[in-house]
Amino acid sequence: MFNNIGSKKIFLISCMTIGSLFIVLYFTKNSTTSQLIYTTPISFTNDHVGWITSSSLYKEMNLYLKLIRNKNEQNIFQGKRSLNYNYIKFIKKNTWNQYPFSTRKCSNTSNQELSTGIEYCLLTNIYYNSAIDQYYYYQNPADIQIITKTIELDVSYGKLTLNILNDILEIKKLIISSVLIRPIYVGGPIDPNYAHGLLETFGPRFWVLSELQSNGLFINSSQFQIYYTSHMFNTSIRNWRLYDRQSDGTYRDTVKWSATIQSMFSDYPLLIYKSFNETTVMFKYFITTGNQVSRTPAWDFYYSVSRSFRFHPFHTRQYRRNYLAYSEWLLKNLNLPSKFQLTSTQEQLQQNHMSELIPICDPICRPKWSKSSEYNEKEFTGDWIVVINRVGSGRREITNADELVDALLKVFPDHTNPYLRVWPKQFNFKDDLYKTAQMARSIRLMIGVHGAGLANTIFMRPGTILYEINPIGCRKLSFNFHRWATIFNLQHALWSPSQKGFLIQDDACQNRQEATTLVISEIVKEVVNLIENEQEYRNGYIRRALHLLNDTSLTDHPQIGLEKI
Ligand SMILES: *[C@@H]1O[C@H](CO)[C@@H](O)[C@H](O)[C@H]1NC(C)=O
Ligand SMILES: *[C@@H]1O[C@H](CO)[C@@H](O)[C@H](O)[C@H]1NC(C)=O
Ligand SMILES: *[C@@H]1O[C@H](CO)[C@@H](O)[C@H](O)[C@H]1NC(C)=O
Numbered sequence: 001m002f003n004n005i006g007s008k009k010i011f012l013i014s015c016m017t018i019g020s021l022f023i024v025l026y027f028t029k030n031s032t033t034s035q036l037i038y039t040t041p042i043s044f045t046n047d048h049v050g051w052i053t054s055s056s057l058y059k060e061m062n063l064y065l066k067l068i069r070n071k072n073e074q075n076i077f078q079g080k081r082s083l084n085y086n087y088i089k090f091i092k093k094n095t096w097n098q099y100p101f102s103t104r105k106c107s108n109t110s111n112q113e114l115s116t117g118i119e120y121c122l123l124t125n126i127y128y129n130s131a132i133d134q135y136y137y138y139q140n141p142a143d144i145q146i147i148t149k150t151i152e153l154d155v156s157y158g159k160l161t162l163n164i165l166n167d168i169l170e171i172k173k174l175i176i177s178s179v180l181i182r183p184i185y186v187g188g189p190i191d192p193n194y195a196h197g198l199l200e201t202f203g204p205r206f207w208v209l210s211e212l213q214s215n216g217l218f219i220n221s222s223q224f225q226i227y228y229t230s231h232m233f234n235t236s237i238r239n240w241r242l243y244d245r246q247s248d249g250t251y252r253d254t255v256k257w258s259a260t261i262q263s264m265f266s267d268y269p270l271l272i273y274k275s276f277n278e279t280t281v282m283f284k285y286f287i288t289t290g291n292q293v294s295r296t297p298a299w300d301f302y303y304s305v306s307r308s309f310r311f312h313p314f315h316t317r318q319y320r321r322n323y324l325a326y327s328e329w330l331l332k333n334l335n336l337p338s339k340f341q342l343t344s345t346q347e348q349l350q351q352n353h354m355s356e357l358i359p360i361c362d363p364i365c366r367p368k369w370s371k372s373s374e375y376n377e378k379e380f381t382g383d384w385i386v387v388i389n390r391v392g393s394g395r396r397e398i399t400n401a402d403e404l405v406d407a408l409l410k411v412f413p414d415h416t417n418p419y420l421r422v423w424p425k426q427f428n429f430k431d432d433l434y435k436t437a438q439m440a441r442s443i444r445l446m447i448g449v450h451g452a453g454l455a456n457t458i459f460m461r462p463g464t465i466l467y468e469i470n471p472i473g474c475r476k477l478s479f480n481f482h483r484w485a486t487i488f489n490l491q492h493a494l495w496s497p498s499q500k501g502f503l504i505q506d507d508a509c510q511n512r513q514e515a516t517t518l519v520i521s522e523i524v525k526e527v528v529n530l531i532e533n534e535q536e537y538r539n540g541y542i543r544r545a546l547h548l549l550n551d552t553s554l555t556d557h558p559q560i561g562l563e564k565i
């Protein structure tokens with residue numbers, strides 16, 4: 001029943017029954033007689049064995065957690081957030097006589113690769129005639145820099161034009177019906193595709209707003225109201241379906257995940273250009289934050305045709321930091337643990353100077369295991385190995401995903417292991433951001449075909465593994481996911497079928513939706529190797545991620561005077 005696996009590992013493989021595997025915690029120091037193979041080598045730093053094998057890193061992690069806890073306390077999302085409606089001041093017609101001049105202040109960013117780095121602009125007293133969809137800048141004639149016609153502002157979807165007005169009589173023709181008293185962030189459409197929306201539109205919005213608040217780590221949601229101009233609705237009719245008009249003229253996202261994230265950004269209801277019932281309003285504070293050219297997400301190489309953003313305007317480290325901060329902020333708002341927070345079982349290992357014990361069974365041994373055994377998922381605080389598959393969708397499917405799950409269940413035979421388990425069936429994320437993030441946060445190795453589900457790798461801990469499956473010939477696709485893995489501080493593995501014949505070239509992705517049949521034994525062997533070595537990588541990845549997050553040279557800060565609005 002026991003097989004010696006030869007020279008590489010000193011340990012023997014055990015194919016015991018689940019019952020006999022119940023050695024919950026185990027000192028690796030005393031483990032030489034064990035018949036279990038370990039995923040974790042004996043500590044190589046020598047000073048400390050634990051879930052993290054470096055005590056200095058463990059200290060740094062706790063330091064960071066303390067900082068985050070203090071800074072971001074009020075921002076916790078607990079189900080429904082009640083909105084604050086104190087954002088508008090109605091003006092009785094013909095009684096308002098103020099019409100203050102507009103002002104504008106812009107700030108350059110550190111983005112060296114653009115011809116101009118100008119990004120954040122804070123304007124005050126911007127007039128908007130919603131009946132004809134026109135914006136006005138009421139210029140002070142005493143200004144040194146007189147502008148004659150229009151001002152063009154970079155906003156996330158392109159340009160926004162302000163008409164210049166100099167004449168008090170002209171401006172008074174715009175009968176103001178209300179003043180928007182909160183700082184208004186002028187934004188572009190949220191891509192309704194989960195991956196594109198989560199990573200490419202909400203992500204950059206987070207970076208610029210958190211930087212504008214001079215911290216780069218969170219958004220103070222009481223400080224911004226979100227506003228969409230007509231452009232998003234004119235350019236894409238489908239955007240209308242994403243928002244519901246409320247009786248007071250404000251709007252609500254109809255897509256659940258998007259609504260959840262929206263509520264993290266702002267305590268105030270969403271406004272669009274139709275909110276003002278064809279009246280003229282004044283925006284007290286009008287904020288623009290540059291466009292996608294300067295803050296495009298990091299992987300638009302492949303999507304550049306349909307989503308016409310430029311790619312890689314920032315350095316990799318900046319993206320790493322930004323997505324890390326963004327994901328931490330999302331987790332925090334969902335009331336989920338930080339990526340740097342040990343779970344209770346991990347903490348226990350840390351305190352007791354122990355390593356994880358995860359039995360691995362060679363494929364040739366046959367453990368007695370049962371799929372129907374109790375999983376006790378509620379109490380489980382360890383990590384998962386999951387196989388995600390779009391079962392039955394007919395697109396990008398793995399044809400033999402069940403077979404892979406079965407093989408993994410055999411190789412990781414302890415299905416009650418407190419540290420690592422194989423998800424016992426094909427996995428798919430739910431349409432619930434909380435559940436999705438919670439699950440992804442505890443995935444140690446995710447195997448899946450390219451697709452929106454892989455976007456959830458953003459919630460995975462640094463050093464965990466994205467194992468990408470690609471249809472034959474579609475090697476270009478892995479550019480994106482390898483890049484995601486890099487940016488999200490993950491390890492990356494790739495499997496693609498070998499050539500069917502010489503007709504299919506490496507770069508001839510004939511059908512990126514094509515189903516893929518896996519060679520199970522190859523993948524299982526690689527999974528075992530990746531899992532066995534994860535702990536050694538874990539320390540390095542976590543350390544690097546923490547240092548990136550703490551590196552203030554990677555964030556931009558607006559000019560003095562812009563940060564206090
Ligand atoms: C972050 O950097 C500051 C100084 O730049 C340092 O004092 C602090 O300990 C660092 N924190 C972490 C968690 O690395
Ligand atoms: C921003 O940078 C441009 C050149 O890249 C420069 O001409 C301009 O003066 C800078 N503006 C500010 C406000 O620093
Ligand atoms: C958020 O902004 C409000 C209003 O400006 C302020 O009172 C509060 O202290 C801020 N919260 C944090 C955590 O900075």
Ligand SMILES: *[C@@H]1O[C@H](CO)[C@@H](O)[C@H](O)[C@H]1NC(C)=O
Binds near residue numbers: 132133230231234
């Ligand atoms: C959007 O469309 C409306 C109606 O078709 C038009 O009046 C308005 O000028 C358009 N706005 C922009 C920014 O294209």
Ligand SMILES: *[C@@H]1O[C@H](CO)[C@@H](O)[C@H](O)[C@H]1NC(C)=O
Binds near residue numbers: 248249276279
């Ligand atoms: C628009 O109309 C709704 C009623 O339909 C009203 O509640 C809301 O205050 C109006 N908004 C503005 C800016 O006038």
